[in-house]
Amino acid sequence: MLGKIKQGLKKTRENVFSKLNNVFSAHKKIDEDLLEEIEEILITGDVGVDTTMEIIEHLRQQAKRQKAESPEDLQKILKEELSRQLLAPPEESVTHRPYVVLVVGVNGTGKTTSIAKLAHHYKQQGKNVLLAAADTFRAAAIEQLDIWAQRLGCEIIKHQPGADPAAVVFDALTAAKARNVDYVIIDTAGRLHTKVNLMSELSKIYRVIDKQIPGAPHEVILVIDAGNGQNAVNQAREFVKAVKVNSIFLTKLDGTARGGVVLSIKRQLGIPVKYIGLGEKMTDFELFNPQEFLEGLFAKE
Amino acid sequence: MLEELTSKLESTFRRLRGYGKLTEKNIADSLKEIRRALLEADVNYKVVKDFVASVQKKAVGEEVLRSVTPGQMIVKIVHDEMVRLLGGTTATLKTAGIPPTIIMLVGLQGSGKTTFAAKLAKYLQKKNRKPLLVAADVYRPAAIQQLKILGRSINVPVYEEGIGDPVKIAFNAISYARQHMLDTIILDTAGRLHIDEQMMEELVKIKKRIRPHEILFVADGMTGQDAVNTASQFAERLNFDGVVLTKMDGDARGGAALSIKAITGKPIKFMGVGEKLEDIEQFHPDRMASRILGMGDVVTLVEKA
Ligand SMILES: Nc1nc2c(ncn2[C@@H]2O[C@H](COP(=O)(O)OP(=O)(O)OP(=O)(O)O)[C@@H](O)[C@H]2O)c(=O)[nH]1
Ligand SMILES: Nc1nc2c(ncn2[C@@H]2O[C@H](COP(=O)(O)OP(=O)(O)OP(=O)(O)O)[C@@H](O)[C@H]2O)c(=O)[nH]1
Ligand SMILES: [Mg+2]
Ligand SMILES: [Mg+2]
Numbered sequence: 001m002l003g004k005i006k007q008g009l010k011k012t013r014e015n016v017f018s019k020l021n022n023v024f025s026a027h028k029k030i031d032e033d034l035l036e037e038i039e040e041i042l043i044t045g046d047v048g049v050d051t052t053m054e055i056i057e058h059l060r061q062q063a064k065r066q067k068a069e070s071p072e073d074l075q076k077i078l079k080e081e082l083s084r085q086l087l088a089p090p091e092e093s094v095t096h097r098p099y100v101v102l103v104v105g106v107n108g109t110g111k112t113t114s115i116a117k118l119a120h121h122y123k124q125q126g127k128n129v130l131l132a133a134a135d136t137f138r139a140a141a142i143e144q145l146d147i148w149a150q151r152l153g154c155e156i157i158k159h160q161p162g163a164d165p166a167a168v169v170f171d172a173l174t175a176a177k178a179r180n181v182d183y184v185i186i187d188t189a190g191r192l193h194t195k196v197n198l199m200s201e202l203s204k205i206y207r208v209i210d211k212q213i214p215g216a217p218h219e220v221i222l223v224i225d226a227g228n229g230q231n232a233v234n235q236a237r238e239f240v241k242a243v244k245v246n247s248i249f250l251t252k253l254d255g256t257a258r259g260g261v262v263l264s265i266k267r268q269l270g271i272p273v274k275y276i277g278l279g280e281k282m283t284d285f286e287l288f289n290p291q292e293f294l295e296g297l298f299a300k301e
Numbered sequence: 302m303l304e305e306l307t308s309k310l311e312s313t314f315r316r317l318r319g320y321g322k323l324t325e326k327n328i329a330d331s332l333k334e335i336r337r338a339l340l341e342a343d344v345n346y347k348v349v350k351d352f353v354a355s356v357q358k359k360a361v362g363e364e365v366l367r368s369v370t371p372g373q374m375i376v377k378i379v380h381d382e383m384v385r386l387l388g389g390t391t392a393t394l395k396t397a398g399i400p401p402t403i404i405m406l407v408g409l410q411g412s413g414k415t416t417f418a419a420k421l422a423k424y425l426q427k428k429n430r431k432p433l434l435v436a437a438d439v440y441r442p443a444a445i446q447q448l449k450i451l452g453r454s455i456n457v458p459v460y461e462e463g464i465g466d467p468v469k470i471a472f473n474a475i476s477y478a479r480q481h482m483l484d485t486i487i488l489d490t491a492g493r494l495h496i497d498e499q500m501m502e503e504l505v506k507i508k509k510r511i512r513p514h515e516i517l518f519v520a521d522g523m524t525g526q527d528a529v530n531t532a533s534q535f536a537e538r539l540n541f542d543g544v545v546l547t548k549m550d551g552d553a554r555g556g557a558a559l560s561i562k563a564i565t566g567k568p569i570k571f572m573g574v575g576e577k578l579e580d581i582e583q584f585h586p587d588r589m590a591s592r593i594l595g596m597g598d599v600v601t602l603v604e605k606a
Contacts (some may be wrong), residue, residue, distance in 0.1 A: 044346045046525040049337055107548060107576065108411030108521065138576070139454075140447035147442035161450075192551035227409065229343030229525020232555040252410065255494045257527040280410070280440075 022070040030063055034071060038078070045260035046229050051267055055081060055099045084135070085263055086290035088247075090273030098130070098176040098184045098211060102214040104202060104243060105223035106235050107190030110251035112141065114223050114277055115185050116148040117285035118249075123152060127182035132172030133158035134165040134205065135189035141220070145187050152282065155181070165189070165201065166208045193238030206243045223249045226259030237266045251277035254284065323355035328360050328375065335379060335594075342554035342593045345529045348563045356382050380590055386559060388450030390403070393516045394542060400484035401433070401475065405512055407504055407539060408519035409531055410492030413547030413573050415444065417519050418489040419451035420573065422582040425485055426457065433483040435474040435581065436461035437507070438491035448489055455578055458483065467597035471507045488513070504539055516541040517570065520557060522549040528557035529564045536565040547573030558589055 020281040023041065027034040035056055042052040055078070062068070062077045101118065103111050112135070119129045131149050133143035133156060142158050149156035168185055176184045188205065191198035209216050222245040224232050239245050250259050250273050262273050280282040332353050333340070334570045359378050368505035393522040396402045404421065406414045434452045436459060437577050438444035445461050458481065471488055490507070494502035508516065518532060518541045535541060539583045544565075546558055549572045558569055569584040 003357040031514070040346055043340060044526045046343075046527070049340045106523070108413060110411060138447075140443040143446045144441075144443035192548065192553045225411065225521070225523075227521065227525060227527050227531075228523045228551075229556070230341055231343070231523040231551070232525075234552055252494075253525070256407070256496060256530045257525070261525065 021075075023179055024075045027071045030068060030071060030074050035059065042260065045258035047260035048230050048233070048264040051264045054267075061190070072173070082263070083290055085266055086273070088274060088290065094218075096171070096213075096215065098173070098181050098213070098216075098220050099218050100176075100213060101183065101185045101216040102188070102209065102220045102243065103186060103205065103223060103249075104188050104220065104239055104245070105190060106192050106225075107285045109190065109223045109225040110249075110277055111135075111190065111223045111229075112144050112148070112187050113280060113282075114221075114249045114251060114275070114285075116152060116189050117277060118221075118275070119148070119152050119154055119183070119185055119283060120282040122183050123154065129154045129185060130172060130176050130181045131156045132169055132184060132186040134168045134172075135187050136161055136163045136165050136168065137189040141187070141189065148282070153157070155179070163272075166205050168193045169205055169208055170212060173209065177213075187253070193235045199238060199242045202239075203242045217243075218249065220245045221249050221275070223251060224259070224262070224265075225257075226250050226252045227255065227257040228261060230261060230264070232261040233264050233268060234270060236269050240269055240271065245271055247274035249273075249277065250276040250288070254278045268296060302487055314443060325361055328357065331361075331375065332357055336594055339559075339593065342556035342595065343523075343525045343528075343560075343565070344556035344593065345526055345560035347559045348529070351563070352382065352386065352559075379594065380587075383559065383590035383593065384586045387562055387589050388568045388584075391442045392570050392584070394570065395542065396414075397514050401478040401486050402515070403486045403488065403513040404515045404517065405474070405488040405490065405511070405513040406517050406545075407490055407535060407541065408492060409494065409521070412437075412492065412519045412521045413545075414492065414519045415447050415451070415489050415575055416576065416578075417517075417545055417547060417571070417581070419455060419457070420449065420486045420578050421555065421571070422452070422457045422485075422487055423455045423578045424581050425487075426455065427447065430485050431483045432457050432485040432487055432551065433474065433478045433481070434459045435471060435486055435488045437467040437470050437488055438468070439464045439467055440491045444489075444491065451578065468506050468510050471511045475511060494530045495538075501534075506540060515543065517543050517545050518546045518561075518565075518567070519547060520561060522546045522555045522557060522572070523551070524557040525551040526560075528560045532561040533564050536567065541565075541567060543568050543570040545569070545573065546584070549582075550574040553564050554593055554595060555589060556593055558584075559593055 015155045033185050039052055039056050059077055059082055063074055064193055068074055105111050107144050122129050133142045133145045146156055157175050159168045172184055220243050222239050248271055250262055262280055265271055273288045276288050336349055336353050355381055360375050406418055407536055408414050423435055425432050434448055434457055436445040436448045460477050462470045470592045474486055516539055518535050544561055544567055546569055571583045572584050574580045574582050
C-alpha cells in the first residue's frame, strides 16, 4: 500500500517535496531566502497565497520560539504543521444499511470514474453495491456509469436521459431497501457551483434522500480535480452549503498537479481529503492517509 | 473571495491614482498587491514574477514619473501589458486551401474536448461549413456514444469505428469527409496526461498521419499552477496552434490563460462558457485581462480617475 501510494505520488513528491528537501539541504541557515523559496514551492503547489503566508508566518514564529537553527529543524516544523493541517477525523464505523453515498462536484473532475473506484473498493470488502445514474443530463453519462456497473458486476438503477434525477434517486433507494444492499452510490451531473438552479437541484436530491431514508445520505463526497487552482475553494464552499459535504475525493494525482488547494479547503472549511485518484482504472485508488502521504512526500529518493 | 480581491485591487488603484507623484516605494507596494491578485487568480508563479518585473520596468520609466497622472499610467500599464501578453488581438482558425480542413483537439482528462468538438461543429455550421465529428477516443467508457449523441443533436455526422486504432480512425475519416463533401473535420481524442509517454506518442502519430491544419489544446479554465507544465509538454510534443479555455461560465478568474499564453506563446482562440452547445465564445484578450485582474472593467476605472 505504501509502495503504491509512493509510486502514484512520485510526481508530486518529485516536484514539490523533493524540491522542498533540496531547498532545505541547499541552505546552511534559516533566513529570508530560505523562507522565500519555501513560499515559492507552496504557491506553485496550489496551496494558495493566504495559506502559504500563514504557513510561512508559522515557520517564522516557531523557528524563533523553538530556537531552531538549522534548516532541518525548520523542515521538521513544516512537516508537523502540514500533518496537523491535513489530519482527518477518525473514520466513523459504517452502521447504516444501506449506506448512502452522494457524489458531487463541478464538471469533469472525475465523479463517475471515482464512483467506480469506490464501488470496487467496497466490493473487495465483500459488500454489495448499487449505483444510481442520477446524471441524466450529460450526453452518455448513463451509458458511462452502466459500462462501469457491468465491469464491476454491480447493480445500477437508471432512467432515460433527461429524466428527473430525484426520481432516479428515489427508485434507487427503494430498490436498495428491497434488495438489502450494503452501499448505494449516487452519481450526479457535474455542475458549476455558481449555477443557482443546478445547486438547488442538488439540495432537492439531498432532501429526497433524507426523506426516504432519514439521516441519509450518510456520506457526501465532493470530487476535486487536483489540477484545479484556487477556484476549488469556492467550489467547496458552495457545495458545502448545498449538500453538507463530508469529505473530498482528490482525483488525477497521477499527473504533475499537486492538489495543494486541499490545504486551504481544510483550513477554511474543515473538509478533509478522504480518497485519492491515481489513474483512470478502477484500481487506481487509495484511501488518503495524511501521515503516509507526508511520509511519502518527504521521503528522500 | 472575488469581491474581496476586486475591492482590494480597486483600492490599490484608487490609492495609486491619488498619488500626485509616484515614488519607487509606492510603486513597489502596489506591485506587491498586484502580484498577490495574480497569484490568487492562479497565474503561474514564474509568469507572475516576470509580469510584475516588466510592469515595474515600465512604471518607473521616465514617462510615468513625469506624467501628470502617474496613477492612471500604472493602471493602464498593468492592463495593457496583460492584454499584450494574452495575445493582443483576437485569433481565428486556420482553414485549408483544399478542403477538408482538419482540426484536432487534445488535452488532459475531463477538460472539455468532446463537448467543445460539438460546440465548434455547431459554430462552424452556422458559418455555412459542413463539419464531420470524428470519434478517436477509444478508451473512455461511452466516449464514442457521447460524441454520437452530441452530433445527432446538432445534425452533424459522426465518423466512428468503435474501439479501433485512433490513428487509423483519424486517417479514414479524411476519405469519409471527401466522399460526403464535408469540409471540416473535428477530431475528438481521448484525454491524457502530458507525462503519459505512450498516450502522447499516439497523438504524435495521429498528427504525422493526418497533418491537421489546426491542433487546439483544450484546457480547463479552473486549472491552477500546473497549467504551465501540461501546456508546455503538449506544446513540445505537438506544437499545437491554439488554446481553448473551458468552463469559463463559473467564477474562475482564469489565470491559466495568462500562464499558458506566456509559456507557449500560442494564442487562445475560444472559450467554453457553459454545457450547452451554443456556449462558445471567441476569446477577447482585453476582457480576459480585466477578469484576471479581478475588475469589472479596468478601462472605466481609468476613465473615472
Ligand atoms: N489521470 C486520471 N484521470 C482520471 C482520474 N479520475 C478520472 N479521470 C478521467 O477524467 C475524465 C473525466 O472523468 P469522469 O469520471 O467522467 O468525470 P465526471 O466528474 O463524472 O464528469 P461529468 O459527469 O461530465 O461532470 C475521464 O477521462 C476519466 O477517465 C484520475 O484519478 N486520474
Ligand atoms: N460549465 C461548463 N461545463 C463544461 C464546459 N465544457 C465542458 N463542460 C462539461 O465538462 C465535463 C467534461 O466535458 P467533456 O467534453 O466530456 O470533457 P473531455 O475533455 O472530452 O473529457 P475526457 O474525454 O474524459 O478527457 C462535462 O460535464 C461537460 O458538460 C463549459 O464550458 N462550461
Ligand atoms: Mg460523470
Ligand atoms: Mg472526451
